[in-house]
Amino acid sequence: PFPAGPTLAKVRERGVLNCGVPPSVPGFGSQQSGKTWQGFEVDLCRAIAAAVLGNAQQVSFVPLSSQARFIALQEGQVDVLTRAVTWTHSRDTQLGFNFGPITFYDGQGFLVSRALAIQNAQELNGHSICTFSGSTSEANLVDWARGHSINYTPILVDQADAMRRAYEEGRCSAMSTDASQLIGLLTLLRTPATHQVLPERISKEPLAPVVRQGDEQWTDIIRWTIFALIEAEELGVTSANVESMLTNDNPSIRRLLGVVGEHGPMMGLEPRWAFNALKQVGNYGEVFNRNLGAGSSIGLSRGVNDLWLRGGLMYAPPIR
Secondary structure (H helix, E strand, C coil): CCCCCHHHHHHHHHCCEEEEECCCECCCEEEHHHCCEECHHHHHHHHHHHHHHCCCCCEEEEECCCCHHHHHHHCCCCCEECCCCECCHHHHHCCCEEECCCCEEECEEEEEEHHHCCCCHHHHCCCEEEEECCCHHHHHHHHHHHHCCCCCEEEEECCHHHHHHHHHCCCCCEEEEEHHHHHHHHCCCCCHHHEEECCCCCCCEEECCEEECCCHHHHHHHHHHHHHHHHHHHHCCCCCCCCHHHHCCCHHHHHHCCCCCCCCHHHCCCCCHHHHHHHHCCCHHHHHHHHCCCCCCCCCCCHHHCEHHHCCCECCCCCC
């Protein structure tokens, strides 16, 4: 294998991947009664740990608020952020970060009480709106309000639990952030059926894992681990059948699983880097379904997050 770069060497020496995750966002990252972490972005961390260390459990989850997440990455408290980070130009260039592939295509929306009888977001003129301070959601709201001549009172919070409390206590008429997060928060409200997420979206929110610039090997590892999960779904490789797929004749499957080629060693990893991630965590579709889709309490449809073969945007470059 190629020699380990600084981040890979540090993770191996530590024996644990430090991963920045959401503090409490249903479907994406939350801790069940103080015990097991679960969620879409939590599982992406586990897949990276499996690819790098051979064990999906060798990961330490670091819950981070929207303000704390970038400092934690810059200062090396975490090796990677999978914490609902929107890929933007300034974050990519100014903050000294590299973004991995987009793992979830999202857009900012609004959650309101059905009692308000609001049909579209522009009817929130004169209302107070809760959102996260220091986030793209806060900046998007300012742009949207200016573009539509809407006056609103921003109620700024730092975590999802705080936003939900402020909303339930009537301190804001609406919550506004990524629509997927709002759908998760909806399930936690006392009477979910009396609230709704409005249909419109006011932004593009491509969510992607983030690492520090300056360690290209580590960027490649994060990038190709995500691509491997997407490629596996396209090739029909799942956590249930990955063992039997080792004898499959399809050259793409053989390269993915490390049966032929040196794709793991090219990044300083074991030949079975992707096999380990798929066996222990599953492909992209499994991760989505379990945490956000039909197999979860959220029940989100795949939509644009489906494979390109089914009309979605998920498309991995070839492993060859």
